[in-house]
Amino acid sequence: MTPAALEVQGLNRSFGALAVTRDVDLTLERGARHALIGPNGAGKTTLVNLITGVLKPSSGRVLLNGEDITATSQADRARRGLARTFQINQLFRGLTVLENLCMTIGERDGHCNNMWRSAGAKRAVIDEALDHLESLRLVDDALKLVRELPYGRQRLVEIAIALAQRPRVLLLDEPAAGVPSSESHLILDVMANLDPDIAILIIEHDMDVVLRFAREITVLVQGAVFTQGTPNEIMNDERVRAVYLGQEVRHGKREANHG
C-alpha cells in the first residue's frame, strides 16, 4: 500500500496558554480534494503554517509521502513537493510575472546556485514558465509587473507559482479570497482542471467553492477537528450548521476574508 500523500498526526501548537491547534489528525491520499473549513479564528491558517513548516508544532508529526518531515525547514519541504498559496498574496511584486515563474523553476531545479551564466540562458526554463502561464491564460501578462495586475490575476500568479513547483501536495489558502465575484470563475476554472494526481487541501470560507471542489471536508473548531466527512454528510450535520454554517448565513455568504 502506498503511503498517504500527506499525513498529520496528533498535531498540537500553542502560543503561550492559547492552544491554537489541538490534536489534529488529517490524511490526504494521492489526488485528494480535501477542504478545511471552520469559523474565523479556528486555526486554519495556523494548521497550514504547521504543515508547511513556517511554524514548528509543540507535538505531533507531519508526514509527506510517508516520510517524517516534522523537523525539516520550510524550504526543504517545498523541495520535497509540498507547495502552498497564501491567503494574502506573497509575490515578487516588483518583478514581471514571467520572472516570478522563472524564479520558482530556477529554485526548484537548483539553477539558482549558478552565479556565472545569465538567467536568460536556459531557454527550457523560460519555455516551461510560459507553459504554466499559458495553462492559466496569463501569457499576455508575462511581461507586466505583478503589482500592475488586477488582484484576481495576481491570485492566479500565486497559483501558477505553486504549480510551477511541481508539487505532490498543494495547500490552497483561500484561493478566491479578495477576488471580485466577476473574476472568481477564473480561479474556479483553474482549480477544476488541476492535475488529478496532486493531493490538494483547500481552505475556504465560501461554501459554493467548497462544495464545487471538495470530495472530503474537515471542520475545524477552536483548533480541533470537529468532524470529518463527505460534503453531503457535513451539509446535513446539524452540529456543523450550528457552529459554522449558521454563522456564515448570518454574516452573509461572502464575508470578508480575514481568517
Add this chain to the structure above:
Amino acid sequence: MAASETTSVTTSAERAQARERAAEYLLSRHRFRWPEALPWLLAIAAYFLFPDRMTFGGQVLIMVLFALSLDLILGYAGIVTLGHAAFFGIGAYTVGLLIARLGWSEPLSSLVAAALVSALIGMISGWFLLRYRGLTLLMLTLATAIMLQETGNLRSDLSGGYDGLPGLVISPLFGVFDYDLYGHTNYLYVLGVLAAVLFFVRRIVYSPFGQALTGIRENVRRMHAIGSPVHRRLVTVYTISAAIAGIAGGLFTQTNAYVTLTVFDFDVSAKVMVMLILGGTGRLYGAFVGAVVYMVLEDHLSKMSPTFWQFGIGLLLVLAVLFARRGVLGLFEDAGQYFSRKRKQL
C-alpha cells in the same frame, strides 16, 4: 471550460508571438547596451582632462567600488547594513599590516589577500547576523564594525591605534609602473580593478543566483515557500560583497600610503550608503553616479565652507529622499519613460 475558450480570441499564432516576445525579454536582458560604455569613457576622459586631480580621482573610483559592494547586498538582496565599513577597514588593514609588519608590498597580491580576509570575516559574521532582518540587523552590523575598530585599538602595538600605520611604501605595479606623486598610475590601476570587479558583479546580478537575490529582496516569505535556501544565499552574497569592500579598502591604503582606525568609523558606513541611495540602489551604475556626485560635491562644498559643507550634502539627501526615491538613475529612468510615452501620444 467551453465558455472561456470561446471568449478567448487569441489564435495559436498570436499566442506564439506573445510567448516569443516574453522570452526575448529575458534572453536579451543581460546583453551589453551602449549607455553602459558612458561611465568608462568619462573615467578615461577625466584622466586626460584633469591630470592634476588624479589622486582625488582615484579616491572617487575607490568609493564607487565600495558603493558597488554595498549595492550587491542592499540593492539586490535587500540586506540593510550600517556596518559595511567593517569590510572596508579589514581590507585596508590587511594591506597596511602586510606592508608594515611583513614587508609584503606587492600591490596586486596584497589586494587578493585583502579580499580573502574580508571575505572570511564576512562569511563568519554573515552566518550569524543574516538570520535577522530590519532594525536588529542594522544594530548588529553596526556593532560588528565597532567591535573590529575596538579590536584594532586594543592591539595598537600591531595596528598603530588611532595614529595608524603611516608612510607605507607600495612596490611598483607589475614590478614596472611606479606610483607617482600625482596618482596617475594609481588612477589607472584603480580603474582597472573597478572594471574587473564590475564585470564580475554584472555576471552575478544577471545570473539565476542574482535573480534569487532580488527574490529575497522582494518577498522572503515566498522564497522560503518555493524552497529557496535563503540563509545560504544571503551568506554567499554577503561574503562576496565583503570581499569587494575589502578590495576597496585595500586600494584605499595603497592610494593614501597610510591607514588609521578611522576606516572603521560609522561615518564611512553611513557615507557609502548615502552615496548609493543618491545614485540609485539595485542598478549597478547607481554606485558610479552616487559616489561621483557625493565626492565632487563634498570636495567643492568643503572648499567653499570648511565648517558647514555637510549642510549641502544633507540638503541633497533630503531632496533625493523626497523627490527621487530611486536615486539619480531612477530619475533618469522616469524621465526616459515620460518622454517615450509623450512620443507615443504624438
